[in-house]
Amino acid sequence: xxxxxxxxxxxxxxxxxxxxxxxxxxxxxxxxxxxxxxxxxxxxxxxxxxxxxxxxxxxxxxxxxxxxxxxxxxxxxxxxxxxxxxxxxxxxxxxxxxxxxxxxxxxxxxxxxxxxxxxxxxxxxxxxxxxxxxxxxxxxxxxxxxxxxxxxxxxxxxxxxxxxxxxxxxxxxxxxxxxxxxxxxxxxxxxxxxxxxxxxxxxxxxxxxxxxxxxxxxxxxxxxxxxxxxxxxxxxxxxxxxxxxxxxxxxxxxxxxxxxxxxxxxxxxxxxxxxxxxxxxxxxxxxxxxxxxxxxxxxxxxxxxxxxxxxxxxxxxxxxxxxxxxxxxxxxxxxxxxxxxxxxxxxxxxxxxxxxxxxxxxxxxxxxxxxxxxxxxxxxxxxxxxxxxxxxxxxxxxxxxxxxxxxxxxxxxxxxxxxxxxxxxxxxxxxxxxxxxxxxxxxxxxxxxxxxxxxxxxxxxxxxxxxxxxxxxxxxxxxxxxxxxxxxxxxxxxxxxxx
Amino acid sequence: xxxxxxxxxxxxxxxxxxxxxxxxxxxxxxxxxxxxxxxxxxxxxxxxxxxxxxxxxxxxxxxxxxxxxxxxxxxxxxxxxxxxxxxxxxxxxxxxxxxxxxxxxxxxxxxxxxxxxxxxxxxxxxxxxxxxxxxxxxxxxxxxxxxxxxxxxxxxxxxxxxxxxxxxxxxxxxxxxxxxxxxxxxxxxxxxxxxxxxxxxxxxxxxxxxxxxxxxxxxxxxxxxxxxxxxxxxxxxxxxxxxxxxxxxxxxxxxxxxxxxxxxxxxxxxxxxxxxxxxxxxxxxxxxxxxxxxxxxxxxxxxxxxxxxxxxxxxxxxxxxxxxxxxxxxxxxxxxxxxxxxxxxxxxxxxxxxxxxxxxxxxxxxxxxxxxxxxxxxxxxxxxxxxxxxxxxxxxxxxxxxxxxxxxxxxxxxxxxxxxxxxxxxxxxxxxxxxxxxxxxxxxxxxxxxxx
Numbered sequence: 001x002x003x004x005x006x007x008x009x010x011x012x013x014x015x016x017x018x019x020x021x022x023x024x025x026x027x028x029x030x031x032x033x034x035x036x037x038x039x040x041x042x043x044x045x046x047x048x049x050x051x052x053x054x055x056x057x058x059x060x061x062x063x064x065x066x067x068x069x070x071x072x073x074x075x076x077x078x079x080x081x082x083x084x085x086x087x088x089x090x091x092x093x094x095x096x097x098x099x100x101x102x103x104x105x106x107x108x109x110x111x112x113x114x115x116x117x118x119x120x121x122x123x124x125x126x127x128x129x130x131x132x133x134x135x136x137x138x139x140x141x142x143x144x145x146x147x148x149x150x151x152x153x154x155x156x157x158x159x160x161x162x163x164x165x166x167x168x169x170x171x172x173x174x175x176x177x178x179x180x181x182x183x184x185x186x187x188x189x190x191x192x193x194x195x196x197x198x199x200x201x202x203x204x205x206x207x208x209x210x211x212x213x214x215x216x217x218x219x220x221x222x223x224x225x226x227x228x229x230x231x232x233x234x235x236x237x238x239x240x241x242x243x244x245x246x247x248x249x250x251x252x253x254x255x256x257x258x259x260x261x262x263x264x265x266x267x268x269x270x271x272x273x274x275x276x277x278x279x280x281x282x283x284x285x286x287x288x289x290x291x292x293x294x295x296x297x298x299x300x301x302x303x304x305x306x307x308x309x310x311x312x313x314x315x316x317x318x319x320x321x322x323x324x325x326x327x328x329x330x331x332x333x334x335x336x337x338x339x340x341x342x343x344x345x346x347x348x349x350x351x352x353x354x355x356x357x358x359x360x361x362x363x364x365x366x367x368x369x370x371x372x373x374x375x376x377x378x379x380x381x382x383x384x385x386x387x388x389x390x391x392x393x394x395x396x397x398x399x400x401x402x403x404x405x406x407x408x409x410x411x412x413x414x415x416x417x418x419x420x421x422x423x424x425x426x427x428x429x430x431x432x433x434x435x436x437x438x439x440x441x442x443x444x445x446x447x448x449x450x451x452x453x454x455x456x457x458x459x460x461x462x463x464x465x466x467x468x469x470x471x472x473x474x475x476x477x478x479x480x481x482x483x484x485x486x487x488x489x490x491x492x493x494x495x496x497x498x499x
Numbered sequence: 500x501x502x503x504x505x506x507x508x509x510x511x512x513x514x515x516x517x518x519x520x521x522x523x524x525x526x527x528x529x530x531x532x533x534x535x536x537x538x539x540x541x542x543x544x545x546x547x548x549x550x551x552x553x554x555x556x557x558x559x560x561x562x563x564x565x566x567x568x569x570x571x572x573x574x575x576x577x578x579x580x581x582x583x584x585x586x587x588x589x590x591x592x593x594x595x596x597x598x599x600x601x602x603x604x605x606x607x608x609x610x611x612x613x614x615x616x617x618x619x620x621x622x623x624x625x626x627x628x629x630x631x632x633x634x635x636x637x638x639x640x641x642x643x644x645x646x647x648x649x650x651x652x653x654x655x656x657x658x659x660x661x662x663x664x665x666x667x668x669x670x671x672x673x674x675x676x677x678x679x680x681x682x683x684x685x686x687x688x689x690x691x692x693x694x695x696x697x698x699x700x701x702x703x704x705x706x707x708x709x710x711x712x713x714x715x716x717x718x719x720x721x722x723x724x725x726x727x728x729x730x731x732x733x734x735x736x737x738x739x740x741x742x743x744x745x746x747x748x749x750x751x752x753x754x755x756x757x758x759x760x761x762x763x764x765x766x767x768x769x770x771x772x773x774x775x776x777x778x779x780x781x782x783x784x785x786x787x788x789x790x791x792x793x794x795x796x797x798x799x800x801x802x803x804x805x806x807x808x809x810x811x812x813x814x815x816x817x818x819x820x821x822x823x824x825x826x827x828x829x830x831x832x833x834x835x836x837x838x839x840x841x842x843x844x845x846x847x848x849x850x851x852x853x854x855x856x857x858x859x860x861x862x863x864x865x866x867x868x869x870x871x872x873x874x875x876x877x878x879x880x881x882x883x884x885x886x887x888x889x890x891x892x893x894x895x896x897x898x899x900x901x902x903x904x905x906x907x908x909x910x911x912x913x914x915x916x917x918x919x920x921x922x923x924x925x926x927x928x929x930x931x932x933x934x935x936x937x938x939x940x941x942x943x944x945x946x947x948x949x950x951x
Binding site for chain 1 (some may be wrong): 544554562563566567570584586587588590591593594597618622623624652667670671676677678683697698699700701702706707708709710712713714715716724725729732734799802834835837838840841845846848851852854855858875876877879880883886887888889890891892894895905908910912913917923926927930933934935938941942946949950951
């Protein structure tokens with residue numbers, strides 16, 4: 001307990017430092033820029049931070065550099081929900097699950113509500129993860145290294161099995177969609193051996209299909225095609241209101257369990273190296289659906305869905321900072337850049353950082369906390385204007401969206417090939433929706449399969465081909481058990497319905 | 500009737516803002532057009548920006564080094580034109596290297612790639628190696644260390660090798676298969692006959708660190724930069740793979756001192772496409788050499804524990820050849836056989852696909868999204884898809900400038916959807932200018948990305 005008291009005692013001056021003009025300016029600037037790049041597909045937080053890093057060399061105080069960079073990190077994870085909700089175009093892959101419910105809710109005439117829920121959930125996720133970061137960084141980080149490849153595999157297996165629960169009306173269609181998603185990850189470099197496979201002689205395919213072009217094609221472009229076909233349909237005349245934008249007391253009560261569960265999932269996934277925000281929100285979304293009282297609403301504008309996805313992806317920020325600060329192990333790409341920033345500013349990351357430069361550590365923690373408040377301020381302020389995008393005439397909006405889709409797919413890796421992938425996926429998405437094959441399982445399969453395959457490969461390579469560690473490791477055994485239960489659950493349910 | 504009125508209403512609401520749209524468009528277009536000049540300037544060699552392809556994602560070691568060099572070059576005005584960094588990540592750096600290999604050999608596209616250019620060939624990721632490029636220069640020198648977890652029983656390289664001899668293929672070596680970290684492990688096996696490791700795919704530096712910390716692997720290799728960064732997280736170096744000790748880690752004995760002749764020194768190599776004129780290569784080499792001598796780069800090299808040396812021409816080729824020889828000698832044996840994932844997934848897709856089709860058949864009609872109640876304009880959708888495909892084709896071929904083709908594309912799609920209303924067309928024109936020049940400004944000026 002005395003440890004916690006010292007932490008809080010040390011955090012206070014850091015918080016006071018943040019309200020002085022210069023760091024405050026940096027934080028607002030960082031969060032705002034982060035939100036902008038987060039909302040535009042093709043521009044990522046990692047890109048923004050990598051570009052800003054050389055500019056911070058000139059800052060005399062390394063803590064200021066960290067204030068700016070961490071604020072950008074928080075902003076970039078939050079900004080994605082804007083384009084995901086309003087345009088069905090995930091600005092960052094981390095907000096892809098938000099598109100599933102945010103867009104339907106916004107399209108049904110409640111864009112303010114949809115955005116408001118997302119922002120509030122982001123805030124709660126961010127703050128909960130900061131609490132863990134501040135209070136329990138070290139024990140959690142040490143514990144997390146005990147998870148090995150087999151544990152990672154069974155964790156992703158469990159998340160994959162959740163597809164069955166997310167499948168919607170038809171179980172077989174959902175499973176098919178998930179399998180197609182897995183299928184789409186196969187061409188390119190085999191994640192477990194580094195060898196090429198199924199490239200069919202097409203050189204650009206040796207890097208496989210990238211997540212962002214697939215997401216944009218599947219969701220945004222296919223939606224645009226649908227919009228064009230129905231351009232003469234009456235528009236929603238529901239006037240924009242601010243009502244429901246801020247979550248009321250009743251909402252908080254209703255979503256409390258969901259918020260906490262999703263944030264915990266986010267924190268936990270954030271800690272694990274190489275898994276990241278995308279998967280955090282996938283797992284939280286699937287769990288929310290599995291435990292929801294009205295799961296059939298998911299995908300049709302469920303408030304729980306938006307909350308789960310956004311709480312979890314923001315919670316991964318604080319989660320990923322935990323091993324970075326406590327052990328010097330970065331939990332995500334952006335954290336690796338932050339760690340590089342510390343080194344460039346002459347600081348030695350790792351456990352010694354607490355002893356040698358406590359001011360920097362506490363500034364990072366305080367920034368992660370306060371940046372979330374700044375994020376809510378900026379987003380709520382801008383929501384009114386942003387939500388009007390929903391009502392912008394389609395004939396202006398559609399070409400603009402299409403250009404962003406093209407440029408966004410291109411810019412991520414500077415390849416036209418990715419843009420053609422996006423276009424092909426738009427066709428796939430359009431056909432899937434037409435034949436009522438849900439899109440969500442496809443995305444989940446696509447995101448999780450490489451992690452599952454890589455960790456299974458790594459596990460088998462280090463156990464010389466033995467599958468036993470899957471059940472002898474306690475974590476893995478629990479995940480396997482849950483996966484098994486999830487796999488047979490739909491069958492049991494079907495029997496019961498049959499009777 | 501009512502429907503038409505609604506549609507008009509929605510258009511009406513925005514027409515009043517058409518003039519403001521146009522003004523914004525004009526404001527954006529001015530700097531954009533100003534940027535169009537330049538191509539027509541004189542003949543001397545760098546008369547337009549030089550593109551540097553970094554085959555890794557932003558933020559990695561190579562990318563950071565490239566950005567430090569770019570800053571030094573621009574701060575000291577070493578190049579009359581900007582150096583533009585293009586990140587083309589993926590497939591063991593082969594996506595980026597292939598791009599440069601196929602680029603026009605005019606000295607305007609160059610590549611920054613360390614010895615992954617050699618390992619990619621020998622691990623089968625690319626059919627070409629360094630011979631497909633013209634060498635410009637090699638900068639910096641950085642070695643690899645073998646490291647274990649802090650609490651490991653292995654104190655010296657000797658301990659490790661003995662243990663690997665007693666129990667062959669038992670000690671887990673955390674590697675990034677097909678990358679230098681994997682090859683250095685194979686070189687160690689080769690230098691110590693009888694000692695073999697179990698190579699497990701682990702990935703980048705952080706993941707290897709995690710694997711060692713958690714006891715999931717017993718040994719791994721790290722670059723000195725990574726090692727210094729992660730040392731306090733719980734790593735211990737047991738050997739530096741070079742003939743001489745490194746000043747950053749003077750206490751770590753070299754592999755040669757411990758009687759194991761494994762040398763693995765990494766350098767950042769700069770390449771140009773084959774048949775680039777030699778005077779341009781010479782010019783670029785001079786620029787890089789002068790950039791390396793600036794204080795900023797020297798300081799940065801000291802921070803990442805790298806010797807700030809520059810080798811060019813024959814000396815650089817000798818460095819590359821030495822690596823190629825060492826790597827060619829290594830036997831890239833097969834690792835553990837893994838389940839055939841493509842076959843399993845393919846089979847499952849067929850199985851479930853059949854079930855879905857059968858279900859649909861047995862319950863009569865295939866259910867479709869019920870959009871029959873609404874008027875659907877498939878003709879408009881078809882036109883817009885066609886325009887989009889044409890847009891992509893032109894961008895891919897690179898016939899027209901991005902701003903011009905984007906302007907025309909937005910005009911075409913927006914116009915198709917607007918129909919015959921001239922005021923609507925005016926606003927669409929405004930949107931077109933904003934989208935073409937605005938997006939170009941944001942992506943290429945602010946973020947330094949190169950658009951097609």
